Amino acid sequence: MYVTWSGKLCVIGVFSGNVSEAALGVDYKLVGPVGIGGAYYYNITSATGKGTPLGGHITYRFNGPQVYGVIAFK
Amino acid sequence: MRKGLFVLTILTVFGAPAVARAQSGPDTWVFRAGGLWADFGSDVRIDATTNRNSSSTDVSLETDLGFDKTNQMFFVEGRWRGQGKSRLRVAYTSVSRDVANAVVHRTITFRDKTFDVGSHVDAYFDSKYIEGDYGLAFVRKPSGEFGASVGVSVLKYQTGVNLSVNVNGGSTVSRDVAGNEEITAPVPVAGIFVE
Numbered sequence: 001m002y003v004t005w006s007g008k009l010c011v012i013g014v015f016s017g018n019v020s021e022a023a024l025g026v027d028y029k030l031v032g033p034v035g036i037g038g039a040y041y042y043n044i045t046s047a048t049g050k051g052t053p054l055g056g057h058i059t060y061r062f063n064g065p066q067v068y069g070v071i072a073f074k
Numbered sequence: 075m076r077k078g079l080f081v082l083t084i085l086t087v088f089g090a091p092a093v094a095r096a097q098s099g100p101d102t103w104v105f106r107a108g109g110l111w112a113d114f115g116s117d118v119r120i121d122a123t124t125n126r127n128s129s130s131t132d133v134s135l136e137t138d139l140g141f142d143k144t145n146q147m148f149f150v151e152g153r154w155r156g157q158g159k160s161r162l163r164v165a166y167t168s169v170s171r172d173v174a175n176a177v178v179h180r181t182i183t184f185r186d187k188t189f190d191v192g193s194h195v196d197a198y199f200d201s202k203y204i205e206g207d208y209g210l211a212f213v214r215k216p217s218g219e220f221g222a223s224v225g226v227s228v229l230k231y232q233t234g235v236n237l238s239v240n241v242n243g244g245s246t247v248s249r250d251v252a253g254n255e256e257i258t259a260p261v262p263v264a265g266i267f268v269e
Binding site for chain 2: 001002003017018019027033037041043045047049050055056057058059060061062063064065066067068069070071072073074
């Protein structure tokens with residue numbers, strides 16, 4: 001089982017933005033190094049600028065369940 | 075709510091054996107690839123290129139332009155865990171969203187164009203996230219670890235709105251519309267992890 005969170009804040013010239021993302025998930029090995037996993041993922045981005053690279057504003061959020069394959073080994 | 079129950083079910087069914095397996099020690103290499111069934115919410119304003127200080131219209135892609143609120147995303151992630159307390163992680167997430175022949179219900183100014191009520195438009199919003207970070211475990215035991223990470227994420231957004239070429243239908247939205255805006259920005263990263 002794993003839990004991750006990261007937050008980002010940046011100001012580059014006339015551009016400023018931040019991103020937060022988080023995930024809570026579980027991996028399960030089926031055969032050898034191969035397995036499957038499931039997680040819940042959340043991401044929200046907010047960016048504002050008056051020029052390059054962005055003139056305007058974007059708030060973008062997405063979240064939902066992840067299903068994936070895993071290969072893990074030592 | 076359904077998605078929350080789905081996640082709880084996954085954690086309940088697979089959590090215990092996964093934790094038990096962790097007792098034998100964590101893996102050095104982990105690669106994950108799959109899909110994310112995401113709910114979206116968005117608010118976008120792209121100002122005129124001739125005068126970046128003049129505000130355009132705040133547009134909800136879902137409410138104003140009829141983008142689907144749910145969509146599938148692809149992601150891939152790789153992690154390496156060193157023998158000390160270090161770890162490296164890279165990840166890539168991508169989604170392409172668009173809508174063809176949407177009817178505008180209020181006057182919208184997007185970049186250098188104004189779309190009046192009743193206009194038919196094609197629109198798209200593509201996003202890509204490329205992440206790389208270095209993690210340091212404060213606590214590392216055979217059963218798991220806890221630590222912090224620093225790194226860089228590169229955010230790339232491409233979006234555009236233009237009058238529909240064919241108001242009678244069609245489902246293909248060109249990524250080469252006149253109202254394109256492309257944003258690529260590296261963003262410093264700080265985070266924590268428990269595994």
